């Protein structure tokens with residue numbers, strides 16, 4: 386592309402227009418990613434998450450993917466941010482900063498999120514960091530680096546995959562591990578635990594163990610190991626039993642995808658029924 390014939394004015398003007406278009410496309414991409422996420426469509430492409438899809442299929446770098454996934458998450462609660470990306474008052478880096486901040490500080494109310502986002506509009510990355518820092522309840526985030534053997538790392542990754550639903554980050558995972566180990570190792574707690582374990586209200590531990598062993602600890606759809614869940618083949622809500630035969634292992638993504646397709650397949654039927662009825 387040769388631009389040396391352009392006047393300075395045209396060059397600056399064209400650049401401005403291109404960047405406007407780029408931001409506009411950026412906003413549209415977020416809407417598309419949000420819909421893909423809602424449908425869990427990435428599962429069809431053997432991706433374990435929207436992030437995985439952004440990296441492997443869309444070829445974004447991990448940083449680019451993280452920023453877009455953050456933007457998509459925020460867009461769910463706050464549809465107005467798409468317009469702010471398009472007019473440039475917020476950028477994806479800021480949304481990423483804000484998304485992690487909301488998660489760390491356990492802020493879930495859309496009103497509170499909107500209030501904080503308002504404060505970082507038209508600010509630089511560094512200013513955004515400072516503003517968010519001022520809103521932290523306690524400024525005690527410390528990085529801990531662990532040097533471990535490859536084998537230990539694999540064990541940690543396995544535990545992380547198993548507990549991905551309840552412990553989405555390292556901090557909650559390590560807290561959970563400590564709590565669980567304390568239950569086993571703290572002699573004062575052993576008695577209480579043996580009483581509690583008989584109250585199996587949901588799926589009996591024995592059944593759970595048999596399903597895990599039969600399905601060899603992998604998702605029965607995609608063979609993944611991340612965030613596995615026990616799924617009732619005939620749903621519990623329609624009388625499906627918690628038996629080995631009616632249970633299978635699915636990863637969270639496949640399970641969510643399955644729920645979406647279940648609704649897509651059942652709702653049109655209902656509509657068809659309702660449409661027919663008035664005619665008799």
Ligand SMILES: [Zn+2]
Nearest residue numbers: 604607636639
């Ligand atoms: Zn799966």
